Amino acid sequence: MLQATEAVLMEEGLSPLLEIPVADPLEQLVRRVQGGETEAFEGLMLQTEKRVLSVAWRILGDRHLAEDAAQETYLRVFRSLPGFRLGEPFEPWLVRIAVNVCYDLGRKRGPRAVPIEFLELPGEAASSAEESFLLQQRRTLVRQGLAGLPPGERAALVLRDLEGFSTEEVARMLGIRPVTVRSQVASARAKIQAFCARLMAAPQGGRP
Numbered sequence: 001m002l003q004a005t006e007a008v009l010m011e012e013g014l015s016p017l018l019e020i021p022v023a024d025p026l027e028q029l030v031r032r033v034q035g036g037e038t039e040a041f042e043g044l045m046l047q048t049e050k051r052v053l054s055v056a057w058r059i060l061g062d063r064h065l066a067e068d069a070a071q072e073t074y075l076r077v078f079r080s081l082p083g084f085r086l087g088e089p090f091e092p093w094l095v096r097i098a099v100n101v102c103y104d105l106g107r108k109r110g111p112r113a114v115p116i117e118f119l120e121l122p123g124e125a126a127s128s129a130e131e132s133f134l135l136q137q138r139r140t141l142v143r144q145g146l147a148g149l150p151p152g153e154r155a156a157l158v159l160r161d162l163e164g165f166s167t168e169e170v171a172r173m174l175g176i177r178p179v180t181v182r183s184q185v186a187s188a189r190a191k192i193q194a195f196c197a198r199l200m201a202a203p204q205g206g207r208p
Contacts, residue, residue: 026090033081041081045074048091051163052098058158059102061147069105073098092165096173099155106151141199145192153191156184 024030026047032040052073056066076097084093146154152174159170160181167185171178 024089027086030084030090031086041078048094051091051095055095055098055158055163056102058162059099059155060106065105069098069101072101076101092169092173099173103151141196142192145195148195149188149191153184153188156181157188160185
């Protein structure tokens, strides 16, 4: 059961980023904004808003709060962009700002349960009604377990396993060491697995 739960977590993630140096496709837009072409900022938003909303929704667990977080993120990005160093990848820098915004909003509003839609895999189909029920049950338990994680562990797990960033990128985003990211992700996985195992082992239907 623990392996199945871990599979649900890992299936949800994107493929790990390859360690191949490539030009940042967003750098040209960043250069234009820094050069005074403020209209180019809309292009940056269009190309990155899906990622920002995904991170915010997964951390905050509320669509409307995630939209607020995205709006605040881009306000902070616009103010801070003149100090962004060209040559560095833009998206991890952007996501770090988004995570900080989510921390701020989360402290004010408290955690929300992660929407079940984010534990769904596009095009995935169970081979039977029983398998479908069990898969849905595991996803629901994983969602509940994720909602109960401490903010640091939740952010690390969301960025590493669900958003597909490398350990080193997550470390830069969160301002911590890679070894701390690995520790937080391992702890988060273990807590979710234990949570799921405990609930799935509990007797169903009340007292006999």
